Amino acid sequence: MEIHIDIDGNDPLFTQVMKQVKHAVSCGALGAGEPLPSIRQLANDLDINNKTVAKAYRLLERDNIIQTKGYRGTYVHPDAIENCTTDINAWVNTELTKTITAFRNADVTDSEIRIAFTDVMNNTNSKGN
Amino acid sequence: MEIHIDIDGNDPLFTQVMKQVKHAVSCGALGAGEPLPSIRQLANDLDINNKTVAKAYRLLERDNIIQTKGYRGTYVHPDAIENCTTDINAWVNTELTKTITAFRNADVTDSEIRIAFTDVMNNTNSKGN
DNA sequence: AATTGTACCATCCGTAGTAAGGGTACAGCA
DNA sequence: TGCTGTACCCTTACTACGGATGGTACAATT
Structure with missing residues (x-):
């Protein structure tokens, strides 16, 4: 796991984290079932906030790239490689x-x-994001 | 044509103008083919900007409530009454x-x-609004 | 000459949303 | 006890957009 963060980059930090984890997975540098550094650990290494890493992890888990096993840490999802290619945002984009x-x-x-x-976004039950 | 504007109202000014014109039409106070006050005239009467009235008129014309006859002024659309009920925004809302x-x-x-x-809105050709 | 709708330039303010950070706290595991 | 993910609280830039306004200008009608 080598993750490098570019503070001055165009992408927001949590996006950079997501991209690099995905890249590590699709490269094979991170195999299925392998553990990821803890949120606090990685945040400390990258010298960024816990919440930023937590946000990246949360989205990665939603996309089935990683798996959080409660209080036992976070691991790479068994089907991570396949789910790396399917980009949910692309689907949202075309539909919109x-x-x-x-x-x-x-x-x-x-x-x-x-x-x-904005009307619809505010006056509809969000499923809890 | 009696249009009253509430500066402190919730609705934006151009929306208030639109609503009141629609109301006047559906009430019968404004019959098909009747002339509306000119943009500058109404803006002056209501003590608001030309552009605000122009915006209301532009949208009203798109909705076929009124009709602008070039340099001969603005008139109520022949099918204004029917088009008062069909709200394009309602359709947009449900679709969204x-x-x-x-x-x-x-x-x-x-x-x-x-x-x-925002991505789609900015990276797609708007039909010129 | 005056008026019509319209187009283009520009500004200001308020609101809303994002990204990121800081702090504190909790329940469950080893 | 220490670590895990997580859930709250609040705060600080920054950005985008909407609403409204101002000015200037044009072509066509009356």
């Missing part, structure tokens, strides 16, 4: 594009789309 | 709700949804 272009073709203002968007 | 709840059920973070949204 379809919806939004439909709106635009109906001459809906970008402003109106944005208003409706 | 469907899409977003789908994302949330897939455990996509609200943050990720927002990022993808």
